[in-house]
Amino acid sequence: MEKVLFAADELTGLIWAAALMRPSKSVMDMEVSSVKKKFKDKRFAAGCSRDVIRRGAEMLGWELNELFEKTILAMRSCEDSVKDQMSEMGY
Numbered sequence: 088m089e090k091v092l093f094a095a096d097e098l099t100g101l102i103w104a105a106a107l108m109r110p111s112k113s114v115m116d117m118e119v120s121s122v123k124k125k126f127k128d129k130r131f132a133a134g135c136s137r138d139v140i141r142r143g144a145e146m147l148g149w150e151l152n153e154l155f156e157k158t159i160l161a162m163r164s165c166e167d168s169v170k171d172q173m174s175e176m177g178y
Contacts, residue, residue, distance in 0.1 A: 094143025097135045098158050101125060104132040114162045122155045 144154040
């Protein structure tokens with residue numbers, strides 16, 4: 088679990104930032120290719136460490152694409168709850 092949290096913590100920030108730029112403002116229609124494109128752009132979500140994300144994938148023995156896909160799917164499963172929490176906090 089510790090490895091998964093390490094790997095996904097930074098990545099969820101990058102994915103959420105990318106989702107907010109989409110017309111849908113959602114991860115429901117997010118594709119791995121979109122995350123890869125944003126991941127390569129070091130200026131996008133610059134506070135999200137690409138090195139931490141890479142190390143996390145390595146710790147799990149996964150390729151980046153696999154980590155991206157699994158994280159997107161996990162975020163889809165709880166997006167409504169996250170949006171509700173964010174709106175309660177005024178975001």
